[in-house]
Amino acid sequence: MKIKVKFFAALHDATGRRELNLQAQEGLTAGELYRDLCARFPRLADYGGGLMHSVNAEYVSPDHPLRDGDEVAFIPPVSGGTHAH
């Protein structure tokens, strides 16, 4: 199945990419995809702890199974408040 992955903020820096189209095995979960990508982009592994997962612009749990055509993003902690406080 075809999956599109989007990288933002620190993950964009870590991969050097904004977007990646790849072929994945049926039944792969969002969390498994992240682990696979860490093998390809080792710097991604530095960010695993605080990440949330999204599929088609909705938050999902890491065990969410992916489907053909899904758009996946890994969401680093968002921008916090010190500048607005």
Place this chain on the structure above:
Amino acid sequence: MLIRITADPLDPQPLVEHVRRDESGAVVLFLGVVRNTNLGRRVLHLEYDAYPQMAEKELRQVAEEVISRWPISDIAIAHRTGRLEIGETSLIVAVSSPHRQEAFEACQHVVNRIKEVVPIWKKEVWEGGESWIEGEGQTTRQPQ
């Protein structure tokens, strides 16, 4: 309801006009502004990155959450992306309600929720370095 994510400079006036109602005695307006220092460092500028489709969806959910919890009349939210200089506006929230108390509370809630769930990230650039900001003033690890 008005939700906007844009790389263009933000002007609060259209948002204020959007939420103004004859039955609303209060309009609360919040501006998030780029500050010149953070954690004791002199900040040169900020860069905001966003996942626009998801950020719009999440902003809309935050707005709907607030409308269901407080008797407010309307709400408008605008967030800027890209490079912002010191003193520029990164976020605008305008909330109208019949009485001021609920508009103040709803506005504060919106700002807090935006910083928890909306996929927009802030990179701080200072002399000799830069870092993505994580949570309340923490910085992300910056592997080189």
